[in-house]
Amino acid sequence: MVGSNGSAPVTVAEVLEARAEQVAQQWADLPIFRNVYTTGRDAAVDAAHRLVEVLAEVARNERLDDSSAPGFDRVRPHLGQMVAARSQAGSTLAQITNEVSQLKAPVVGVVEQEVADRGDDGAAPLDAVELMGTLRVVVMEIALSEGAEVIDRQRQQLLELSTPVIKLWDRVVAVPLIGTMDSARTQVVMETLLQAIVDQNAAVAILDITGVPMVDTVVAQYLLKTAMAVRLMGAECVISGIRPQIAQTIVQLGIDLGDITTRATLADALARALEKSGVTVVGEV
Amino acid sequence: MSAESGAERIPVLRLGDVLIAAIQQELTDQSALALQQDLTEMAAAGARGVIIEISGVEIIDSFLARILSEIAAATSMLAGRTVIAGMRPSVAITLVEMGLSLRGLRTARSLEDALSILGHSGPQAGR
């Protein structure tokens, strides 16, 4: 067998096509196939065949180093299922990619054999190594995107759970801002607070920043935006927990809080909210 | 109104000297202009307050925002006040993101609160 146009990738493709059965049989016994296709060896061999065909196609299109080569699309769902099965069985990402690496030897083996038979010094074996490396990248991408999705969902749930909006009084809600305000968190806090204004028919929303260590322009912008949104919805926004240093920083930054009411403590903010609704506070709150 | 013109007129109710318009559907530009015309005419004919209830509105873009501002300006010139009631959170967030804060427009949480602001007595008045 000689590569029809002398190109090394095409040689790899031709070897894979001609020796598909041999490679598939070897693969079927390797952990990544054996532990996934537990119903029977035939299923493993069929699955292995499919993957060999795809690799041959990718090699034939000379996309050896391209993990986004369209050929891989055909097996992405199957690789996804294999990755899912292995992770559920407790394999880590490192273990899974190691198992994928084991698929390399049989492929490189048959290509080297072919090259030796032809007395050819060509680059085909190296190209085979590169192709198998790309397969490893494809599997890693699949595993990572699965993982990332789970983390994303969990993070979102955590953000929502950890943003308590408190009903302080009839028509008065408050939310304590705690810790660093990254953009994901600020978005969740704003949305949660505004929804609480609807749910509680709130007339006053208190943003308590006692737990915010530092107010810079980003945080100040966020407070302004939240206050504007609260106002648009027809409620009053009060910012409480303004320590003297924070007040100074805000002035120094040249930030104009406009008509947003501010108070030093949450208690003061509540007193203010109650005054607005005609309730007099007697003694200490 | 023909479907072509898309100008389905939003009904305007009169409660004493307050006009109330509740927008329950997406407005085409023509409908918004028609509402502006109706409210301005009716206000000129004698109303000291206008309430535009928007809890059913999912999108406010700069065009609609401008119309609302113009209605407020017109009623203010006629010695009245306009109150926008019931804005949805997603709409408020989007307006703020765009940089449209609609300063000068009174807002209220609900139709009831808006009536309170305009001095109409009811169970919630004076609370």
Added chain:
Amino acid sequence: MSPDDVTRVHIGSDVQIAGARQAVREAAVAAGFSLVEQTKIVTAASELARNTLVHGGGGYMDLAVEDGPRGQGIHLTFTDEGPGIKDVSAALSDGYTTGNGLGLGLGGARRLVQDFTIDSTPGGGTTVTAVSWSRAGQRARR
């Protein structure tokens, strides 16, 4: 974008601006956008569609859904053969208006989406592209 996946909405009247909003809303819902994400992109589309009509003399919107690493994205292109925009950066700045006090709405739209480009030359029409991605953990399926 392959031609098969693009929806074209003609923008020649205010009713069609509403139609463009509807098309974008449906696509955003199908792409798993949160309510706030939907509102932002539909509002941006409304601004840009109106700009196409009022300043561009009419044109069309092309809508495509794309797969991204963290979810799907909505890709919008607004095209008109109108007079073009002389000073694009001025048009994008806050408070920019021409003629009857109606802002071009471009600055606001830009703030609502993730990727935004304008291609416009005086006398040569205008093309505006706006793209937003869902941040929900919806897996990209090819």
